[in-house]
Amino acid sequence: MNTSTRLAALCLLAAPLGSALAQDSKVQISGFLDLGMYRDFSGTAQLGTIQRSHVTFSGEEDLGGGLKTTFRLSHRLELDSGQSEGSGQKPFWHGESTVGLKGGWGHVRMGRALSALWAHDWKFDPWGHMNRVASSAWYQWFYYVPTDRVSNNGAPEFGRTSNGIFYDSPTLGGFTLHLSGSPERTQGPGGGKPYAVSLEYAQGPLAGMLAFDRNGSGDRASFVAAKYRWGDTTLMTSYDDSRRAQNQGRSRVMSAGATHKLDVQTTLKAGVGRQKLNDDTHLFYSLGADYALSKRTILYANLGHQRPEHKASKTSFGVGMSHAF
Structure with missing residues (x-):
């Protein structure tokens, strides 16, 4: 039995044990499974994960006085092959591995998790920043600002801060503050300490977000977004305005999108992204439709079209199925 299998088995065995030891303890197993057939932007036909798949163990224990202990362990996987996401190049608990405390003052976690920017930007993309066919955010947002250039065996980590501290404030008047950072310096060029901050507003039909992220190598991203439900x-x-350290590159992205609930089961999606990458302009157009077989199971079809400057246009399309549990 390999290490990954042992860890998963240990979590399954520990869940009922934890419930027995702590009367007010809650442990949940949840996840999101996705698989589809698609032609990627290079013209290659594939069967694989179009959106991200994960299995998550999470829980909390009531300590009394309004204080709770929390934990979250999330494993990302490729559903078509059963391998860990990234063919083993990423950590087993790639999605998140945190433990924390929660009270009326907010929620503090320690470990590995999405930064304050990456944890919430997805709310302003029709595809949730996780669709390799149709999401312009996937290809264009934060182009020069991974959270860590070297955290995955020397490869950039787009989204997650390791050795991190994360804070989510209570919501007051519709506003919620999110902070993240690390006391450890990133290895490699720059060698700094990463940090990020985002301020969200959500009340009634209006929502917005203002965020800033600086990784340990000195790359910086500024992000502002809004949405309105009518x-x-x-x-x-x-x-999004992202800049690589030492003026080595700049990307500015304007995005717009829309979703329309046609009926109880069908949701239509559309989006456009315009990226100014250094001196070149790249356009991205996308269309999609979701059909809900239930609250948890969705069939979908998507199309994405890239129009990079000085290069030939490329189109990707695919159909798939996702199930949340």
Whole structure:
């Protein structure tokens, strides 16, 4: 039995044990499984994960006085092959591995998790920043700002801060503050300490976000976004300005998107992204439709079209199925 299998088995065995030891303890197993057939932007036909798949163990224990202990362990996987995401190049608990305390003052976690920017930007993309066919955010946002250039066996980590501390404030008047950072310096060029901050607003039909992220190598991203729900239609827009350290590159992205609930089961999606990458302009257009077989199971079809400057246009399309549990 390899290490990954042992860890998963240990979590399964520990869940009922933890419930027995702590009367007010809650442990949950949840996840999101996705698989589809698609033609990627290079023209290659594939069967694989179009959106991200994960299995998550999470829980909390009531300590009394309004204080709770929390934990979260999330494993990302490729459903078509059963391998860990990244073919083993990423940590087993790639999604998240944190333990924390929660009270009326907010929620503090320690470990590995999405930074304060990456944890919430997905709310302003029709595809949730996780669709390799249709999400312009996937290809264009934060182009020069991984959270860590070297955290995955020398490869950039887009989204997660290791050795991190994370804080989520209570919501006051519709506003919620998120902070993240690490006391450890990133290895490699720059060698600094990463940090990020985001301020969210959500009340009634209006939502917005203002965020800043600096990784340990000195790359910086500024992000502002808004969305408005009008009946069955939600409109959203965002602007991202990411800059690589020492003026080695700059990317500015304007995005707009919309979702429309056609009926109880069908949701239509559309989006456009315009990226100014250094001196070149790249456009991204996308369309999609979701059909809900239930609250947890969705069939979908998506199309994405890239129009990079000075290069030939490329199109990707695919159909798939996702199930949340």
